[in-house]
Amino acid sequence: MNIKIVKDKHTWDNIVLKSPNHTFLQSWAWGEFEKSMGHTPLRILLHKKQTPIAAAQLIIRQEKISYKLPLKNHYIYIPYGPLFVTPSLTSDTITETLEIITNLLTKLSTKYTTSYSLIEHNYPIFPQNSTQTAMAQAFKQLGYTSFHKSIQARHKWLLDLTQSESELMKSMRKVTRYNIRLAAKAGVKIRKSTAPDSINIAYRILKDTSKTKHFVIHNFQYYKNQFEILTKHNIATLYWAEHENTPIAFAIIFRFGQHAGYSWGGTLSSYRKKIPGAYPVLWEAIKDQKRKGVKIFDFWGIAPPRDKTNPTKTLPRQHRWYGLSFFKTGFGGYYEELPLPYVKIHNWLNYSLLVTIDKLRDLYWKLRRKI
Numbered sequence: 001m002n003i004k005i006v007k008d009k010h011t012w013d014n015i016v017l018k019s020p021n022h023t024f025l026q027s028w029a030w031g032e033f034e035k036s037m038g039h040t041p042l043r044i045l046l047h048k049k050q051t052p053i054a055a056a057q058l059i060i061r062q063e064k065i066s067y068k069l070p071l072k073n074h075y076i077y078i079p080y081g082p083l084f085v086t087p088s089l090t091s092d093t094i095t096e097t098l099e100i101i102t103n104l105l106t107k108l109s110t111k112y113t114t115s116y117s118l119i120e121h122n123y124p125i126f127p128q129n130s131t132q133t134a135m136a137q138a139f140k141q142l143g144y145t146s147f148h149k150s151i152q153a154r155h156k157w158l159l160d161l162t163q164s165e166s167e168l169m170k171s172m173r174k175v176t177r178y179n180i181r182l183a184a185k186a187g188v189k190i191r192k193s194t195a196p197d198s199i200n201i202a203y204r205i206l207k208d209t210s211k212t213k214h215f216v217i218h219n220f221q222y223y224k225n226q227f228e229i230l231t232k233h234n235i236a237t238l239y240w241a242e243h244e245n246t247p248i249a250f251a252i253i254f255r256f257g258q259h260a261g262y263s264w265g266g267t268l269s270s271y272r273k274k275i276p277g278a279y280p281v282l283w284e285a286i287k288d289q290k291r292k293g294v295k296i297f298d299f300w301g302i303a304p305p306r307d308k309t310n311p312t313k314t315l316p317r318q319h320r321w322y323g324l325s326f327f328k329t330g331f332g333g334y335y336e337e338l339p340l341p342y343v344k345i346h347n348w349l350n351y352s353l354l355v356t357i358d359k360l361r362d363l364y365w366k367l368r369r370k371i
Contacts, residue, residue, distance in 0.1 A: 082121065
């Protein structure tokens with residue numbers, strides 16, 4: 001098996017879209033967004049006799065730590081990859097692929113002085129997946145361990161959009177259907193835009209939501225860069241609910257190939273209990289994405305259910321994301337669980353210090369939310 005770097009957008013995206021697990025996080029556009037934030041994307045293709053086997057977009061991140069320590073967080077990250085694009089996949093092919101990628105990560109760690117590499121693939125452990133099983137065995141053989149937390153969504157909620165609109169509506173929770181109809185009766189209008197400056201609408205609502213729900217958001221530049229670049233590549237669309245000319249709720253949807261994802265959203269606190277704006281926004285987004293040919297709608301993360309075989313009835317009420325999870329699962333769908341990221345450590349001392357700092361930071365925010 002050989003490896004080569006892909007430097008053409010059209011070639012790269014066409015290869016990635018051959019995988020049933022294709023995701024916007026492995027798209028060319030996402031790499032360009034990472035580049036705009038100061039990181040370095042590297043797109044690699046593994047092939048045999050010019051036949052594509054697997055693709056992986058590596059993001060070489062060199063982040064500053066906000067602590068007064070002589071330490072920088074340099075690492076390599078593969079978000080929801082690698083993606084296998086060959087129809088005849090065997091456990092030997094999986095092992096060989098991961099071995100080649102690991103050797104490359106080791107070489108890059110010397111060039112970029114990275115402390116570790118993270119591979120966070122999107123082949124589920126529930127329902128059980130043979131590709132994931134083979135990958136887990138290969139990672140163990142290659143000396144990887146599990147990272148202490150996920151970076152992307154691990155407990156996922158997905159919706160099959162090959163159903164008709166009436167079937168989708170029927171599969172919703174009763175309160176979800178009620179709130180969609182209630183918003184319509186209240187005169188809520190749904191708008192959508194891909195204009196770069198429309199991100200201002202979303203950010204105003206997001207800031208309000210973060211304050212009332214006590215979670216940390218990125219700075220405006222992060223969302224501005226992301227939306228501008230992903231709309232330029234026909235991936236991102238903003239939907240928002242409007243009541244009497246006031247935007248009250250929004251959802252940003254990322255579409256890549258036949259998959260679409262609910263990346264982030266929010267509702268103005270002053271309207272949350274008055275008018276259910278979030279419900280019609282997401283329903284309109286789902287219908288619009290279905291019309292565009294999307295087959296799988298990804299609601300992204302939910303709280304981990306106590307019973308994976310009956311997730312909607314066993315969402316943990318004490319979890320901080322219970323309300324959001326109840327909202328998402330109300331649209332119908334099914335549950336998937338992904339493994340924790342696999343980590344290959346290149347510098348044990350730096351890695352140990354960085355993980356300790358990260359755990360302390362997480363503890364700080366957890367305690368702060370309780371105050």
